[in-house]
Amino acid sequence: MSATKLDDKTLLWMYRTMLTIRRFEEQARREADAGKLRGMHSAVGQEAVPTGVCVHLRDGDYIFGTHRSHHHCIAKGLDIKLMMAELLGKATGTNKGKGGTMHIADIEKGMLGANGIVGSNIPVATGAALRAQVQGTDLVSVVFFGDGAANQGVLHESMNLAGIWKLPIIFVCENNRYAQSTPFEYAVAGESVADRAAGYDMPGIAVNGMSVLDVYEVAGEAVRRARAGDGPTLIEAMTYRYMGHFGADNPLMYRTEDEEDEFKARDCNRQLKGYLMENAIATEAELDAMDEEVLEEVAEATRFANDSPFPDPSELTTDVYVSYR
Amino acid sequence: MVTDVGVREISYIQAFNEALTDEMRRDPTVMVMGEDVAGAGGREGFEDAWGGVMRLTKGLYPEFGPSRVRDTPISEAGFIGAGVGAAATGLRPVVELMYVGFYGVCADQITNNAAKMHYMFGGKVKIPLTIFAGTGAGTNSAAQHSETLYSLFVHFPGLKCVAPSDPYTAKGLLIASIRDDDPVIVFNNRQLMGLRPEGHVPEESYEIPIGEARIVREGSDVTLIGVGYTTHVCRQAAADLEAEGYSAEVLDLLSLSPMDEDAIVSSVQKTRKVVIVDEDYPRCSMAGDISALVAEQAFDYLDAPPRRVTPPHTSVPYSRPLEALYVPNKDDVVAAAHEVME
Structure with missing residues (x-):
């Protein structure tokens, strides 16, 4: 655990955010198992990464996600009612039911979209940083991607652009060790994504992604650098996806139970809970009560989603163009 | 074989x-x-x-x-x-x-x-x-x-x-x-x-020549042209049309490039009506290409203009009720066949 001095309010916000992610993902899994959606990518286990990053962000900053982005959305403050409705394809969803689990977006909240094409969002995030720089703001752009995307050429092109132009962007690789079933040790030459930053004139920092305090510290410095005009940073957060790639797959087809246990023993939520109790920031009873509140919020979101209507058939051909004439 | x-x-x-x-x-x-x-x-x-x-x-x-x-x-x-x-x-x-x-x-x-x-x-x-x-x-x-x-x-x-x-x-x-x-x-x-497996698959090795379409169902009133999944849809539609007393021919394109132009033209010359069913975006599509081919090479044989059945010109929606409207289904094909047969 890091020794960073953090105020109680921020710590409790982070804990509540991580709990919300965990409980939302668990409920979303149940909705998927009930056949209400298919092919959902769960982020249980990875709560600390977006939480430790997004805590440093403010209105106007943009984040960009992946196919596995529910946790990014929640950390950036999206309404879980609208998210759950989107998962169920409802008219009240963040995207009016048109995008679904892999494409949640909320421009007002600064979430410029989850994306189903691996690596595809990285240059788009670079463009948001370009806009922030051109307009003379101190806003930043954050792009989350996985260890799989680390091998897409577009990451390298984008890091080079950000490097030569000193763009205010943070490249956050959530290394959860598997691209579908392919282990990162197999797919990433040199077995380090962070080391690749050296070629693009930016710091590359590997951090324990199972510790939100460690992520907090590293991301804080990266965001400060970006706001100050000192350029981009690449963060490689070493984390773990507890569930399969998309839900229907059994991860024990390609990894051992011992490995899973090793990471679950370092569960980010439990670690933070322990820290809060040890440092007398909250009692166990208070934290359990918070969990109950979160569970009720998730239940409310689920009721809202299930009670919402499907989109009107006319919506099939709306939004194709802003204006088509 | x-x-x-x-x-x-x-x-x-x-x-x-x-x-x-x-x-x-x-x-x-x-x-x-x-x-x-x-x-x-x-x-x-x-x-x-x-x-x-x-x-x-x-x-x-x-x-x-x-x-x-x-x-x-x-x-x-x-x-x-x-x-x-x-x-x-x-x-x-x-x-x-x-x-x-x-x-x-x-x-x-x-x-x-x-x-x-x-x-x-x-x-x-x-x-x-x-x-x-x-x-x-x-x-x-x-x-x-x-x-x-x-x-x-x-x-x-x-x-x-x-x-x-x-x-x-x-x-x-x-x-x-x-x-x-x-x-x-x-x-x-x-x-x-x-889909549930249907039809014989030989155990031994065989090639289906690239560039050749096949007729999966003979008919005389209308030609339904399918590509990949939409051939399955055309077969379903042909069965429904048969129940109504119409004889639909189903042409399974199989090769998109090169394309079996002769097979298309000769089927249309026989039935004099054609419905092309394609799941791709409708603009600049196989359906458009086949429609142009028929118009150019079999115009004099046609009793009605070629009819395309495709999704609308839009991206694919996530929400299931919208997605169900997106993919061409057998009812769309039957309705289109009725149109060209008047």
């Missing part, structure tokens, strides 16, 4: 897998690569953990080993391009592009290299590369994982394109594609993989 007496019904996935296995046994230059085609990157104790996202390559790794069956990083431009280079220098790579919408990541390698090298280099280089990709909506997968995109590839001279419509054609077209000296794109519709 068919020597068996009994009917051997296997799934699309099994038929495709059988073709790959047979070709790898027959020809040591055939190799397979793509994301998770084996799975777990060869990790000890977890070999063949995945077998491809559609399980089309299951079992290849244990039989043929890590040299000829390669999991790739998620680097489509890299590994599709490497497929082009390996093909140009003596292998017959079979490469999986998981979903056709991912073509964008590696389009340069497919359209500027694979499609053009034979021509640009004066016919001196061959690119015997096979790329197979998952297509089609109807699986609640939203706009980037549900596309069809035939016409993007058909547009490029130098690429051959085939779309199997059932297990029998999956096996025969894949074998023909692997043996072909040109680059071939094989479109595998995901809904076809989920």
Whole structure:
């Protein structure tokens, strides 16, 4: 655990955010198992990464996600009612039911979209940083991607652009060790994504992604650098996806139970809970009560989603163009 | 070609897998690569953990080993391009592009290299590369994982394109594609993989010639043209029309490039009415191309203008009720057939 001095309010916000992610993902899994959606990518286990990053962000900053982005959305403050409705394809969803689990977006909240094409969002995030720089703001752009995307050429092109132009962007690789079933040790030459930053004139920092305090510290410095005009940073957060790639797959087809246990023993939520109790920031009873509140919020979101209507058939051909004439 | 007496019904996935296995046994230059085609990157104790996202390559790794069956990083431009280079220098790579919408990541390698090298280099280089990709909506997968995109590839001279419509054609077209000296794109519709197996698939090796359509049902009142999954839809529609007393002919296009123009024209000359059913985006599509062909070459025979049944000009929606409106179904085809038959 890091020794960073953090105020109680921020710590409790982070804990509540991580709990919300965990409980939302668990409920979303149940909705998927009930056949209400298919092919959902769960982020249980990875709560600390977006939480430790997004805590440093403010209105106007943009984040960009992946196919596995529910946790990014929640950390950036999206309404879980609208998210759950989107998962169920409802008219009240963040995207009016048109995008679904892999494409949640909320421009007002600064979430410029989850994306189903691996690596595809990285240059788009670079463009948001370009806009922030051109307009003379101190806003930043954050792009989350996985260890799989680390091998897409577009990451390298984008890091080079950000490097030569000193763009205010943070490249956050959530290394959860598997691209579908392919282990990162197999797919990433040199077995380090962070080391690749050296070629693009930016710091590359590997951090324990199972510790939100460690992520907090590293991301804080990266965001400060970006706001100050000192350029981009690449963060490689070493984390773990507890569930399969998309839900229907059994991860024990390609990894051992011992490995899973090793990471679950370092569960980010439990670690933070322990820290809060040890440092007398909250009692166990208070934290359990918070969990109950979160569970009720998730239940409310689920009721809202299930009670919402499907989109009107006319919506099939709306939004194709802003204006088509 | 068919020597068996009994009917051997296997799934699309099994038929495709059988073709790959047979070709790898027959020809040591055939190799397979793509994301998770084996799975777990060869990790000890977890070999063949995945077998491809559609399980089309299951079992290849244990039989043929890590040299000829390669999991790739998620680097489509890299590994599709490497497929082009390996093909140009003596292998017959079979490469999986998981979903056709991912073509964008590696389009340069497919359209500027694979499609053009034979021509640009004066016919001196061959690119015997096979790329197979998952297509089609109807699986609640939203706009980037549900596309069809035939016409993007058909547009490029130098690429051959085939779309199997059932297990029998999956096996025969894949074998023909692997043996072909040109680059071939094989479109595998995901809904076809989920259907109950129907029809005989011979155990022995056979090719379905690239460039030939087939008539899957003879008829005299109207021609229904299907491509891949929509052939299945046309068959359903033809059965409904028969119950109403109409005789519909179903033409299964199979090869998109080159396209069997003669088969289309002669069927339309016979029935004098045509409905073309295509799951791809409607603008600049196979449906539009076939419609133009019919208008140019069979105009005098037509009793009614050619009719296209396609999705609307929109991206694929996630929400299931909207998605159900998106994919052409048998009722759409029956209604269109009624229109052209008046």
